[in-house]
Amino acid sequence: MKLVEENKKFANDEEYFLYEESSELKHELINGNLYEMSGSSIYHNKLERRIANLIERLLKQNELEVLTEGFKVRTPDNNFFYPDVIVCTNNLKRYFTNEPVLLVEVLSESTRKFDLTDKFIQYQKIPTLQYYLCVEPEQQVIIFYFKTESGEWMTETFTKDESIINLPALGISFSVKDVYKNA
Numbered sequence: 001m002k003l004v005e006e007n008k009k010f011a012n013d014e015e016y017f018l019y020e021e022s023s024e025l026k027h028e029l030i031n032g033n034l035y036e037m038s039g040s041s042i043y044h045n046k047l048e049r050r051i052a053n054l055i056e057r058l059l060k061q062n063e064l065e066v067l068t069e070g071f072k073v074r075t076p077d078n079n080f081f082y083p084d085v086i087v088c089t090n091n092l093k094r095y096f097t098n099e100p101v102l103l104v105e106v107l108s109e110s111t112r113k114f115d116l117t118d119k120f121i122q123y124q125k126i127p128t129l130q131y132y133l134c135v136e137p138e139q140q141v142i143i144f145y146f147k148t149e150s151g152e153w154m155t156e157t158f159t160k161d162e163s164i165i166n167l168p169a170l171g172i173s174f175s176v177k178d179v180y181k182n183a
Contacts, residue, residue, distance in 0.1 A: 008032060008033065008034045009032070013078075016029055017094070028079075030079045030080075030081075037082060043137035044108060051133075052068050054174055054178055055087060055172065059171075064088065064090065065087070065090050067085070067087075068086075071096065073086060073088075073096060073098070073103065073123075074097070075098075075123065075125050079122055081119060081122070081123075083105055084105055084106045087100065088128075098128075101130050102129075102133070105132075107135065116143070124153055135179065140161075141157065141159050144165055159176065
């Protein structure tokens with residue numbers, strides 16, 4: 001992630017959205033700072049699409065939406081991020097949701113540390129969020145964060161084909177192989 005402008009002042013959210021619409025590049029807005037989003041590798045792109053399709057197929061006629069990287073999530077601190085995959089209630093705003101249940105990030109060299117630390121800290125503040133998946137694009141590793149009934153965040157790491165990732169709040173589960181097959 002590349003800092004583009006510190007302390008960028010937008011009069012309101014709509015001004016930020018208009019800025020994004022007119023820009024050739026996407027920018028996350030974090031604590032008033034604009035960060036340019038980098039392009040993605042073929043591995044990243046394929047995994048993102050495969051995960052979104054897999055989850056959408058498993059959800060069937062559920063009341064949830066599956067959205068991809070072009071849509072934003074707003075945190076309670078009024079920061080805006082572009083997760084790779086979002087599963088959220090269908091109570092959507094035009095440019096964002098603030099009610100995700102699952103967020104997925106396909107990691108990259110330039111974002112790995114940020115996605116696993118600072119971004120996760122921001123995501124944990126979203127009351128509706130139950131799951132956060134961080135997926136390595138060039139090796140078979142899925143880091144799964146989940147909120148317990150007591151509200152504590154736990155983590156598991158999956159590497160084996162037969163390992164099952166359970167998402168009971170969504171009523172679905174899938175294997176690591178389902179994510180990485182033909183990758």
